[in-house]
Amino acid sequence: MPSLPLHDWNLAPIDAIALQKRLAGRVERKDRLDPVHRIAGVDIGFEQDGEITRAAVVVLAWPPAGEGAFEVVEQAVHREPTRMPYVPGLLSFREVPAALAAFEKLSARPQLVMVDGQGIAHPRRLGVASHLGLWLDLPTLGVAKKRLCGRHGEPGPARGDWAPLVDDRVGGRGDGRETIGAVLRSREGVKPVFVSSGHRLSLATALEWVVACLGRTKLPEPTRLADRLASRRDQKRR
């Protein structure tokens, strides 16, 4: 397994749109930070008809021992009463508080965080992955199972094939379109996932990491395992 670079540049999602254009063609890597040893996956589940919010974080060691053989280094769960209803576009306010509490239970911070949801592929360019990244001050990326906004074509049939997710610029003025994410075929014969930069990493880098963390399932390991822990599918199915 090759060691992939984590940072293309340091930027916050709010600045991403302006910087993307300015840095196009001359991406600097001087801001690369720590090497990646720990990758975290985050997801939120609900219990008791949504009354209880259940946040789960699973930390995996990088690189994996073998093909898709990731070692679970640590994991944490935090439960609390649900405060906010689900409102498309405002998911952060419902999930981020619980996710942060779960992170506080970890003994060590990961170098990269994969979140179940959108990064900057959001109407205001601030999806859960971006929002969480800002609060954690860690590089994050979003992997969503469905589209929130933007348009796209059908990605190729092979694993790794992807199509750009484009949307009109925030504010709706100027020359219009911008790439906010990618529709990635993470597995053959399955509906694609929506990958986007969350915080402090580019779309290209986000795609590299997602593909690098794919097992033989649709979702990358960090997110897949966090998903299981959040919805208790691990103990439920037994």
Place this chain on the structure above:
DNA sequence: GCGACAG
């Protein structure tokens, strides 16, 4: 008014 709408 009519769709679209992460988890």
Place this chain on the structure above:
DNA sequence: ATCTTGTCGC
């Protein structure tokens, strides 16, 4: 997100 059995396919 969540409620849920069997079933088709690699």
